[in-house]
Amino acid sequence: MAAAPSPTGSATFLNTTSLFCRILFLLLLFFLSASSSAAAVSVDVEVKGVEDALRDNILSRLKIFLHKDSRRLTAYEIRRLHRQAEADIGKALAPFGYYAPTVVGDLTQEGEKWKAVYTVSQGEPVRVTAVRVETEGQGREEMTAAAKAFPLRIDDVLDQSIYEKGKKELVRSALKAGYITARFSRQELRINRERKTGEVDLVLDTGPRYMFGQTASDQEIIKPDLLARYLPYRAGEPWTPARLYELQRILYATDFFSRVSVRGDFDAARDLQIPVTVELESPEHLNRYSFGLGYATDTGARAQLEWRNRLLNTSGHKARGTLQISEFENLASFRYDIPRGDPRYDSYVLGASYRDETWEDTDTSLFSAGVSMDHGEPQFRYGVSVEARDERYDVGATSGTSRLLMPGAHAAVIWADSMLRTRNGLLIGVNLNGSAEAAGSDATFMQVVGSSKLILTPLTSWRLIGRGSLGATLVDSIEDLPPSLRFYAGGDQSVRGYEYKELGTRDSSGTVVGGRYLVVGSAELERMVSESWGVAAFFDVGNAMDDPEVDFEQGAGLGVRFRLPFGQVRVDLASAISEDGYPVRLHLSVG
Structure with missing residues (x-):
């Protein structure tokens, strides 16, 4: 009787056979891959007869164009993709309303180089013959206007991108009005390719x-009533997610959190x-501290130290102190802000x-101390103030003191595309202040100063910058006012080509004592050569x-501008062209 095969021997034979098959498969795959690589060819694809969006969409869907640079492309694949091209082009044109295009394709070969040319005639488009856009649900009447604004009209080409955009805008309008479950109960786009007609049939159920429900927060960083004043909505107003993002932006802008x-x-x-939950972290x-160095022709070298407290107490008070030391001007100041009204913009x-x-x-x-009530929106700012001033001064051979209780008011309007790097913008501001001897001041006067700045960018990298100031003071004599309230001109920020505060009324000794009136204007053309530097003429x-x-008096010259991480460097070479000999002066500002 023959012995049965050993189970161990059978397993060994099977394993050996399996290993041999795997090696054979890998070798076959290697040679096929090498053969394919050796036979790789390329194809140039050209589409004629259409332009712009139509051409771009065709190329984005034309498979022979998408695979033209593939290393696995073969002659067989090129012919197959060429046969498929007409269908690809038809699908690409359909969303634009062209459902019966004519496509003439030509495929030629020169060696291993292929060229495919497709001449496309989009044909007559499908046009809209009926538009029915309706709303139903609780917001039916409120959404009527949005439904009537649907962008497709009868006789329009049936562009599906416009159709989809109109649908999204209709839903977006419903969401803004608080209908957050709005949906289309019917959305049909019926197309008859033979008649080249299309019908839009939409019904939006607003639900x-x-x-907005109550807003809750367990934070203890600021008082609840102060947090409530930052809310851009009130309980009972229609819900819209955009208000949540707005609240988040507002709270970050406070710098409290x-x-x-x-x-x-x-x-x-x-x-x-829907209740709202606000989570905040301190x-x-x-306290923040900053230190800076700088230089300007007007002030000389300077150093500045600043302390800023982001949140002094739960009522939202802030404090700031500044110390500046320079060759010609020293300053120490303290400011304390108390939010009021709308705390985003209003403060004492x-x-x-x-x-x-x-x-x-x-x-x-x-030395001065005062209180003001300010409103500071990004586009409109105004305020009123009362300031007590004590000034001691020497002007030439004259010395004096001045104590004034000075009420004032200011307002400004700002339009700008960017507050940091303005390309186009306009600022117009006015300041009014005065004092009266009847109120305990040493002088009676009224002063108004108007200022403006215009920035235009007519061409890329070119900016036109204009600025101007007008001032007038009603006072018996300029000597009744201290130097800080007199008008002077000349310097880096005034009429360049002249020294700082060189222009003004002079006394019998030739000393500049300032004036009651001020007129200053400037025009500057700036050309940015790169992101970091540019040149200017003014x-x-x-x-x-x-x-x-x-x-x-007049000044003119040329300048260079450098944009550095710590600020801008301005170098101006200006000539006082009103003076004999046209003297030249260098104006430098760093930081």
């Missing part, structure tokens, strides 16, 4: 309107009111400062005087 999270709790919604460091400001300044034959030291004109009919 119920949801409202290191993290802000705002979310709607849909699971806790009751009676169609920053690790509430308490401030005190000491400033001493020296130029030419003038030395002045001023013309300045103006003067400070007691007599409005005094001639204006």
